[in-house]
Amino acid sequence: MTGSSDAELIASILNGNVDSFSGLVRRHQDACARFAVRMLGSRVDADDVLQSAFMRAFRGLRGCKDPDHFGGWLYQIVVNECRTYASRQRRREQRFPSSASAIEGAVAPGSEQDVDPDVGGHIERALSTLPTDQREAFLLKHVEELTYEEISEMTGVSVSALKMRVKRACDALRGQLDGVYHG
Amino acid sequence: MGENFEMADREAADDAAFADRIAAPLRAPERAHPSLEKRVMDRVRMEGPALYPQGGDSHESWWWTKRVFEFTPLTGLAVAAGVTAIVALSGVAIGTRIGDRSKDVARITSPVAKPDTIQLVRFVFVDAKASSVELVGDFNEWTKGSTSLKLSGAPGVWVAAVPLQPGRHEYAFIVNGTRWVTDPLAVKSSDDFGTESSVIRVAGSGKSET
Numbered sequence: 001m002t003g004s005s006d007a008e009l010i011a012s013i014l015n016g017n018v019d020s021f022s023g024l025v026r027r028h029q030d031a032c033a034r035f036a037v038r039m040l041g042s043r044v045d046a047d048d049v050l051q052s053a054f055m056r057a058f059r060g061l062r063g064c065k066d067p068d069h070f071g072g073w074l075y076q077i078v079v080n081e082c083r084t085y086a087s088r089q090r091r092r093e094q095r096f097p098s099s100a101s102a103i104e105g106a107v108a109p110g111s112e113q114d115v116d117p118d119v120g121g122h123i124e125r126a127l128s129t130l131p132t133d134q135r136e137a138f139l140l141k142h143v144e145e146l147t148y149e150e151i152s153e154m155t156g157v158s159v160s161a162l163k164m165r166v167k168r169a170c171d172a173l174r175g176q177l178d179g180v181y182h183g
Numbered sequence: 184m185g186e187n188f189e190m191a192d193r194e195a196a197d198d199a200a201f202a203d204r205i206a207a208p209l210r211a212p213e214r215a216h217p218s219l220e221k222r223v224m225d226r227v228r229m230e231g232p233a234l235y236p237q238g239g240d241s242h243e244s245w246w247w248t249k250r251v252f253e254f255t256p257l258t259g260l261a262v263a264a265g266v267t268a269i270v271a272l273s274g275v276a277i278g279t280r281i282g283d284r285s286k287d288v289a290r291i292t293s294p295v296a297k298p299d300t301i302q303l304v305r306f307v308f309v310d311a312k313a314s315s316v317e318l319v320g321d322f323n324e325w326t327k328g329s330t331s332l333k334l335s336g337a338p339g340v341w342v343a344a345v346p347l348q349p350g351r352h353e354y355a356f357i358v359n360g361t362r363w364v365t366d367p368l369a370v371k372s373s374d375d376f377g378t379e380s381s382v383i384r385v386a387g388s389g390k391s392e393t
Contacts, residue, residue: 018231022224029215037213047216054223059234123205142206170198173205 007067014061021058028071029054032078038139039082041128045089053081076154079136086132126176130169133157137165138173301346302385306354308332311339313358318343320354320380327357353380 004012004023012020029050036046036053057064057074064073127135140151141162148159155162308316316332322345323329332341353372356364365371369381 013231014235016232016235016237018227018235019224021227021231022220025220025223029219030213033215034210034213038209043216046213047219050215050219051222054219055226055230058223058227059230061235123208127209138202138206139209142202143209145210166202167198170202170205174201177205 006070010067028074049081049085053078126173134165134169137162138169141166303344304347305344308341308356309339316341317357320352322352347385349385351384353382355380
């Protein structure tokens with residue numbers, strides 16, 4: 001079933017072949033993992049959220065109105081699960097990312113000279129201090145590179161409110177990273 | 184004026200460039216934990232057969248919807264008394280009748296009456312094979328037999344309308360008198376023994392969410 005489309009896999013599951021769901025998990029898990037890890041700042045927490053999100057998607061598969069766009073529908077569930085999880089975590093001790101090594105190893109195209117080796121860690125730490133709504137908006141806009149309209153449809157937040165959240169997130173990040181990030 | 188626009192444009196361009204540089208390292212790919220697929224599939228195989236029985240979706244599919252109508256306590260009592268009879272008549276028409284009636288009531292009551300507002304929540308459950316469906320929840324003390332869903336005009340479609348106070352309510356369905364089923368699209372709640380139920384939040388303003 002690896003070559004099957006999302007819609008074909010979903011039809012198969014609804015027909016009783018629940019093992020087909022593994023094809024959907026395999027296909028979408030890494031894309032969802034990036035947002036969850038960045039949003040929650042912890043791979044362990046992200047793993048919990050992803051398991052919960054996939055199970056929610058499985059149980060509600062009949063609610064996926066457009067099976068050809070299962071990925072977008074699933075992503076919406078992941079965003080909501082992260083939001084719920086983050087709100088539960090808000091009062092807990094702030095966690096720092098365990099993914100610093102991955103970030104340090106990543107190089108932005110054409111900007112090698114701008115990033116010192118510890119910048120990735122600084123960025124994630126700064127990101128983790130943002131309010132949940134600003135962090136979510138920043139990640140969806142600038143990391144997941146969605147349009148404001150797509151984010152609005154996904155989150156139910158108006159475009160103007162999203163723009164304000166992203167602007168505030170940028171201002172806060174700029175304030176925290178001033179002197180760390182050159183240029 | 185022109186200078187202001189120019190400054191705003193420059194600021195927006197600076198912001199975009201800054202955001203892009205900050206975001207670039209964050210776009211590095213992540214890999215889900217290697218055991219995620221196995222853990223998910225273990226649960227899928229456990230829950231799957233009940234959710235998606237072998238042989239097709241067309242005749243055995245089941246789903247729930249909840250529709251909320253707003254009315255005042257007095258009307259609520261009257262409607263609650265008549266709900267069973269009304270519900271048995273027809274599915275879509277019911278919502279309209281009660282909904283219209285609710286609007287009439289809303290027009291003649293003062294907005295200050297809102298905190299006392301009761302919501303009529305319509306539960307729909309579809310299962311072609313069910314011979315009986317009950318609704319239990321904190322609103323009926325989880326008592327079996329107190330809220331039975333009735334077959335509507337469509338085959339396998341079971342419906343009940345329940346007056347609920349604004350606030351959080353937990354509920355579940357009991358199929359054929361023995362099988363407890365939660366709503367896959369609703370928020371789940373679990374008690375100390377791991378028994379799951381579904382959660383609906385009834386707002387005072389006529390909106391509800393699961």
